[in-house]
Amino acid sequence: MRYYIYAFIVLLLDQVTKWLIVSRLELGESRSVIGEFFQITSHRNAGAAFGILQNQRWFFLVITVFVAVGVIWYLQKTRKEGKKLLPFALSLLLGGALGNFIDRALFGEVVDFLDFHFRFSFFGIPVNYPFPIFNVADSAIVVGVALIFVESLISWRQESKQNAANKLESGDAQS
Numbered sequence: 001m002r003y004y005i006y007a008f009i010v011l012l013l014d015q016v017t018k019w020l021i022v023s024r025l026e027l028g029e030s031r032s033v034i035g036e037f038f039q040i041t042s043h044r045n046a047g048a049a050f051g052i053l054q055n056q057r058w059f060f061l062v063i064t065v066f067v068a069v070g071v072i073w074y075l076q077k078t079r080k081e082g083k084k085l086l087p088f089a090l091s092l093l094l095g096g097a098l099g100n101f102i103d104r105a106l107f108g109e110v111v112d113f114l115d116f117h118f119r120f121s122f123f124g125i126p127v128n129y130p131f132p133i134f135n136v137a138d139s140a141i142v143v144g145v146a147l148i149f150v151e152s153l154i155s156w157r158q159e160s161k162q163n164a165a166n167k168l169e170s171g172d173a174q175s
Helices: 002-024 057-080 085-107 136-174
Strands: 030-034 038-045 110-122 125-130
Touching: 002 038, 002 085, 002 110, 002 136, 057 085, 085 110, 085 136, 110 136
Parallel strands: none
Antiparallel strands: 030 038, 038 110, 110 125
16 A cells, blocks of 8 residues: 555655646746756646657557556555565656646646756766756656666576575585
């Protein structure tokens, strides 16, 4: 049950922050948080990450339903196996997916507002990179996917150690 609470917290944080942006900033308006590096900018995205697949609202709604059902099924499965990191990662993924789903379902676009602009010199080469604007749901999805990757590496390492121990045991048994 607690993993659904985590998903709900992500969903709630996402929706509250988006509501604050929509109610307090005009579309395109920016407010500096850390100079030009980090700003809060009211932006809308009718596509997916990095603005791809613009205006494919129904596609995203249908896909999100399938993803949410799959995540809930897998969350139940991993919870029963006693895992901790993977269900937490899945709860972040679920909360983020549902947060963006609500925006697409109600408004046909997602409210984005976290705006980072990287300006620095890399071995004498000037770098000027405005990162695509994103939101809390996007952040939860990215962190969730990263944690799934970490969990996969941990599981792979444990399986490798177990296989090595089994080979060593079976080698001793044959002696």
